[in-house]
Amino acid sequence: MDLNSLNETDILEAALFLFDRPVTYHELSEIIQKDENEIERYIEEIRDEHIDKNTAYQIINLEDNVVQLKIRDEVAAHLHWPFIKRSDVPRHLLKILSLIAFKEYVLEETVSPSKLIRIFGKPVTQDLDELQTMSLINVTPKGNKKEITVTEDFLNLFKLPHEPKETKIAIQMGLKDYAMSQLQMTD
Numbered sequence: 001m002d003l004n005s006l007n008e009t010d011i012l013e014a015a016l017f018l019f020d021r022p023v024t025y026h027e028l029s030e031i032i033q034k035d036e037n038e039i040e041r042y043i044e045e046i047r048d049e050h051i052d053k054n055t056a057y058q059i060i061n062l063e064d065n066v067v068q069l070k071i072r073d074e075v076a077a078h079l080h081w082p083f084i085k086r087s088d089v090p091r092h093l094l095k096i097l098s099l100i101a102f103k104e105y106v107l108e109e110t111v112s113p114s115k116l117i118r119i120f121g122k123p124v125t126q127d128l129d130e131l132q133t134m135s136l137i138n139v140t141p142k143g144n145k146k147e148i149t150v151t152e153d154f155l156n157l158f159k160l161p162h163e164p165k166e167t168k169i170a171i172q173m174g175l176k177d178y179a180m181s182q183l184q185m186t187d
Contacts, residue, residue: 008032009042009049016046016059016069021090025065036065043067073133089134089157096120096127097136101150105168111148113139 015031016023025036025043034042047059056075059067068090089097096116103109116124128148131137135153139146155162160170 008034008038009045012039012042013046013069016067017057019068021092022062022066022068025067040065073129089136093127093131096124097131097150097154100137100148101154102171104149105164105171110142112145113148114145116148 011032012028015028025039028039028043029036032039032042043059049055050057050059056071057069058072059069061067099116099119100111103111113124113128116128128137128139132139135151136157137154138149138151140149141147152162154160155167160167
């Protein structure tokens with residue numbers, strides 16, 4: 001492919017592929033030096049092309065002028081550990097995932113979707129579905145509630161021990177190391 005022959009949609013699609021997080025139209029407009037209305041038009045072109053060609057990817061709108069290129073659910077259902085890398089887990093999902101693991105192993109509390117909504121202040125159903133698709137959590141009915149736990153794939157992905165007491169210690173040590181690195185950055 002001749003790089004000089006790339007058009008705006010090619011460049012935007014490549015940018016969406018490289019971002020491992022949701023992207024704003026403003027960020028995309030800075031990449032190709034076009035206004036946000038044009039970005040919206042290009043995004044629709046890319047979205048339509050993925051639908052027409054039935055590709056493994058889709059562009060989803062997360063909120064106004066925020067999009068993300070993702071693997072379609074029916075394709076992602078076939079991809080789980082060891083196919084995913086830690087860097088494949090978007091930052092917003094890492095926050096939820098780390099909270100679930102912390103509560104499960106360190107606080108020894110059960111986590112439910114309603115508890116996560118109270119903590120994050122927003123619905124997390126789509127995020128939980130995505131984490132389940134990645135085989136990183138299990139959501140199981142417990143009476144009239146649901147309980148969320150991390151999976152062995154989660155433990156493998158983050159190289160955590162499988163014995164609960166050792167997992168608890170590893171998570172606590174990880175938090176300690178993180179806290180120390182944050183303190184060093186502020187010095």
